[in-house]
Amino acid sequence: MANNQLNDKVAVITGGASGIGRACARRFAAEGARVVLGDINMDAAIDAAAQIESTGGTAHAVRLDAASPTENVAMIQAALDKYGRVDAVVAAAGLSHAGYVSGERHARATEGLLHQSPEDWQRVMDVNLTGVMLVNQAAAQAMIEGGTPGTIVNIASVAAKVPLRGAVDYCVSKAGVWMLTKAFALEMTDYGIRVNAIGPGFIETPMTARAGAHAEGAARMLGMTPMGRLGVTDEIANTALFLSTDQSSYTTGQILFPAGGMFTG
Numbered sequence: 001m002a003n004n005q006l007n008d009k010v011a012v013i014t015g016g017a018s019g020i021g022r023a024c025a026r027r028f029a030a031e032g033a034r035v036v037l038g039d040i041n042m043d044a045a046i047d048a049a050a051q052i053e054s055t056g057g058t059a060h061a062v063r064l065d066a067a068s069p070t071e072n073v074a075m076i077q078a079a080l081d082k083y084g085r086v087d088a089v090v091a092a093a094g095l096s097h098a099g100y101v102s103g104e105r106h107a108r109a110t111e112g113l114l115h116q117s118p119e120d121w122q123r124v125m126d127v128n129l130t131g132v133m134l135v136n137q138a139a140a141q142a143m144i145e146g147g148t149p150g151t152i153v154n155i156a157s158v159a160a161k162v163p164l165r166g167a168v169d170y171c172v173s174k175a176g177v178w179m180l181t182k183a184f185a186l187e188m189t190d191y192g193i194r195v196n197a198i199g200p201g202f203i204e205t206p207m208t209a210r211a212g213a214h215a216e217g218a219a220r221m222l223g224m225t226p227m228g229r230l231g232v233t234d235e236i237a238n239t240a241l242f243l244s245t246d247q248s249s250y251t252t253g254q255i256l257f258p259a260g261g262m263f264t265g
């Protein structure tokens with residue numbers, strides 16, 4: 001299903017080692033983009049880049065803690081050094097809660113806001129919200145300086161609109177991503193850079209694997225999803241691709257909800 005829609009483009013994907021980010025990296029590379037994958041899990045990022053290269057794509061893994069201003073700037077600089085430009089960004093690095101480690105089955109879940117430490121709250125904000133802001137800022141600066149105005153896609157969540165029990169921190173961080181997207185998109189119209197968001201519903205990734213492994217958790221996710229199934233990562237990658245090509249050339253400051261029909265208001 002590749003049409004070379006991103007030929008000669010350079011895409012930077014945070015959280016590119018796993019789940020939604022990894023699917024976006026794979027999809028964008030299949031469309032001809034040279035891809036930089038930034039992730040805190042360097043082994044998995046290297047594996048993802050190798051997988052893309054093994055199928056004829058071009059990819060480069062970079063160590064990134066999304067919460068670090070200097071590491072975001074360094075990741076964008078690595079893209080410039082390696083491939084000469086930045087055209088597209090997908091900000092997919094994220095946590096479901098402070099103790100979350102992607103792929104780890106027994107990550108510590110939050111017990112709800114009533115008992116949450118300020119440190120745990122702050123970590124979720126630092127990665128999920130400030131992390132998105134930092135890569136938006138660094139990438140936009142590179143696009144403006146390089147004369148390559150492009151696209152930015154921020155992975156929010158239905159939780160930007162729909163409150164989820166036991167996930168106040170996550171919901172607030174994603175609502176922040178949605179407002180960041182709208183407000184930054186407004187500023188970036190001056191430069192021809194489009195900034196949009198995606199609010200996935202429940203998608204089959206390591207993030208939902210733990211909840212999905214329990215009957216109660218699986219029923220809760222399916223019960224909120226009119227289509228009666230979880231989404232798959234390629235469905236989000238296709239949405240990200242749409243928002244990263246001229247197919248969406250008149251669209252900025254918007255959020256799309258590939259969420260199986262979930263009502264987000």
Ligand SMILES: NC(=O)c1ccc[n+]([C@@H]2O[C@H](COP(=O)([O-])OP(=O)(O)OC[C@H]3O[C@@H](n4cnc5c(N)ncnc54)[C@H](O)[C@@H]3O)[C@@H](O)[C@H]2O)c1
Pocket residue numbers: 014015016017018019020021038039040041044064065066067091092093094095096101102103127155156157158199200201202203204205206207208
């Ligand atoms: N899976 C879902 O149902 C779902 C739904 C809505 C939104 N999302 C969002 O999609 C994004 C991707 O999640 P996923 O489901 O693919 O989970 P995932 O665990 O498969 O992927 C998350 C990736 O982010 C990386 N990461 C985590 N913290 C990081 C940090 N500080 N710096 C850099 N990289 C970091 C992880 O190593 C991992 O590779 C997240 O923002 C998540 O909130 C997921």
